[in-house]
Amino acid sequence: MDEVEGIGKRRRSKAQERLLSTASELFYREGIGATGVDTVSERASVSKRTLYNRYGGKDALISAYLRDRDEQWWAYLRGVSEGIADPEGRLMMVFDAYGEWLSGHDFRGCAFANAQAEIADPGHPALAVARGHKERIEEHMATLAREAKYSKPEVLAEKLLLLLEGAVAMAVMRRTSGPLETARSTALELMDVHGRRVQ
Amino acid sequence: MDEVEGIGKRRRSKAQERLLSTASELFYREGIGATGVDTVSERASVSKRTLYNRYGGKDALISAYLRDRDEQWWAYLRGVSEGIADPEGRLMMVFDAYGEWLSGHDFRGCAFANAQAEIADPGHPALAVARGHKERIEEHMATLAREAKYSKPEVLAEKLLLLLEGAVAMAVMRRTSGPLETARSTALELMDVHGRRVQ
DNA sequence: TCTAAATTATACAGACCTGTGTATTTTTAC
DNA sequence: GTAAAAATACACAGGTCTGTATAATTTAGA
Numbered sequence: 251m252d253e254v255e256g257i258g259k260r261r262r263s264k265a266q267e268r269l270l271s272t273a274s275e276l277f278y279r280e281g282i283g284a285t286g287v288d289t290v291s292e293r294a295s296v297s298k299r300t301l302y303n304r305y306g307g308k309d310a311l312i313s314a315y316l317r318d319r320d321e322q323w324w325a326y327l328r329g330v331s332e333g334i335a336d337p338e339g340r341l342m343m344v345f346d347a348y349g350e351w352l353s354g355h356d357f358r359g360c361a362f363a364n365a366q367a368e369i370a371d372p373g374h375p376a377l378a379v380a381r382g383h384k385e386r387i388e389e390h391m392a393t394l395a396r397e398a399k400y401s402k403p404e405v406l407a408e409k410l411l412l413l414l415e416g417a418v419a420m421a422v423m424r425r426t427s428g429p430l431e432t433a434r435s436t437a438l439e440l441m442d443v444h445g446r447r448v449q
Numbered sequence: 450m451d452e453v454e455g456i457g458k459r460r461r462s463k464a465q466e467r468l469l470s471t472a473s474e475l476f477y478r479e480g481i482g483a484t485g486v487d488t489v490s491e492r493a494s495v496s497k498r499t500l501y502n503r504y505g506g507k508d509a510l511i512s513a514y515l516r517d518r519d520e521q522w523w524a525y526l527r528g529v530s531e532g533i534a535d536p537e538g539r540l541m542m543v544f545d546a547y548g549e550w551l552s553g554h555d556f557r558g559c560a561f562a563n564a565q566a567e568i569a570d571p572g573h574p575a576l577a578v579a580r581g582h583k584e585r586i587e588e589h590m591a592t593l594a595r596e597a598k599y600s601k602p603e604v605l606a607e608k609l610l611l612l613l614e615g616a617v618a619m620a621v622m623r624r625t626s627g628p629l630e631t632a633r634s635t636a637l638e639l640m641d642v643h644g645r646r647v648q
Numbered sequence: 649t650c651t652a653a654a655t656t657a658t659a660c661a662g663a664c665c666t667g668t669g670t671a672t673t674t675t676t677a678c
Numbered sequence: 679g680t681a682a683a684a685a686t687a688c689a690c691a692g693g694t695c696t697g698t699a700t701a702a703t704t705t706a707g708a
Contacts, residue, residue: 367566416615
């Protein structure tokens with residue numbers, strides 16, 4: 251029975267998992283438009299028919315790719331934030347996580363921003379996933395800023411998000427993690443500007 | 450005689466101009482990868498052969514597109530900055546220019562960031578154009594910050610660039626100019642942090 | 649073991665892609 | 679007006695793309 255990712259209740263098959271991880275790597279590294287479904291299925295050693303039976307088409311595979319990326323990102327942040335108790339430290343961990351994630355991998359920038367840049371149709375379902383991802387990051391930072399008792403935590407969170415996104419965009423262009431460090435130190439300055447309501 | 454854009458001394462022909470403006474619009478609105486050379490030549494009412502004789506190929510056309518975009522951006526900034534004498538005002542004009550540019554057009558984000566996201570090959574000549582564009586903007590802001598006697602003008606300029614780039618990226622995702630306004634007000638706060646060396 | 653679902657291999661349709669070849673016509677410059 | 683440059687129309691090569699059709703095969707559960 252053909253099952254569409256995200257709707258079906260049946261757990262992912264191994265073929266489906268392999269398709270997703272392969273698509274994830276190729277879409278990120280080579281670009282979404284530049285990666286064909288034939289390439290994905292071949293590299294995953296899964297027939298193209300299965301790809302279409304499992305995902306329905308390329309568009310759904312793109313959405314699944316971004317959803318997977320979103321999940322991985324949160325898992326990664328959860329991991330590195332594990333020991334830290336104070337909200338300020340956890341706030342800075344978002345910057346550190348971006349920075350760490352940069353080095354090592356052949357860095358191709360933010361998968362969500364790249365998808366936004368590549369997909370012209372604003373109604374494409376994958377773009378809703380990308381928007382949701384950024385929204386959750388901002389909310390996460392706003393929550394931490396609130397817990398740390400900064401004044402206007404939502405405004406602070408938006409500022410920090412702008413710094414982060416700009417830093418990633420510039421880092422990928424310059425092939426340096428410098429922008430991330432600048433963003434981090436600037437974040438501290440902005441946190442200082444927002445002061446702290448002592449309870 | 451076949452002439453390659455950027456090397457030849459002969460001024461652009463009308464056909465070449467039409468090719469460039471058509472490519473510019475399509476590359477920006479639909480994406481570089483999604484726009485074929487056939488489409489460009491048809492929409493420009495110029496034969497495909499002329500496109501190849503003039504530009505040599507699609508890659509060179511992409512580079513020309515970004516160079517053109519860069520020129521247009523500076524012309525626009527020059528225009529809106531015309532009356533302003535003080536460097537601080539001119540610094541804020543960069544933010545205003547980004548914001549103005551946002552509204553009106555069907556906004557698809559920063560053409561240079563989009564090219565960076567779409568083109569996987571880091572050696573592609575168009576990416577050098579994109580890098581140069583951002584570098585010049587940062588230098589421009591650093592010069593203004595220096596003239597306005599802010600301390601560490603280069604550092605301030607980098608911070609402002611990060612805010613700008615992040616704001617554009619978020620604005621295109623959210624379809625709001627809100628991020629640009631946030632970036633603008635945050636820029637003022639950072640300028641305050643950097644104080645002013647009174648001469 | 650037997651049955652039903654999942655996956656496979658293979659071929660194909662129809663469209664699009666970049667780039668070239670060639671002969672003809674138009675435009676430009678002197 | 680004439681010669682050279684530019685642009686045109688048209689066809690074509692050799693790929694790639696998404697998506698589908700079909701029949702055979704493998705896997706997994708009762």
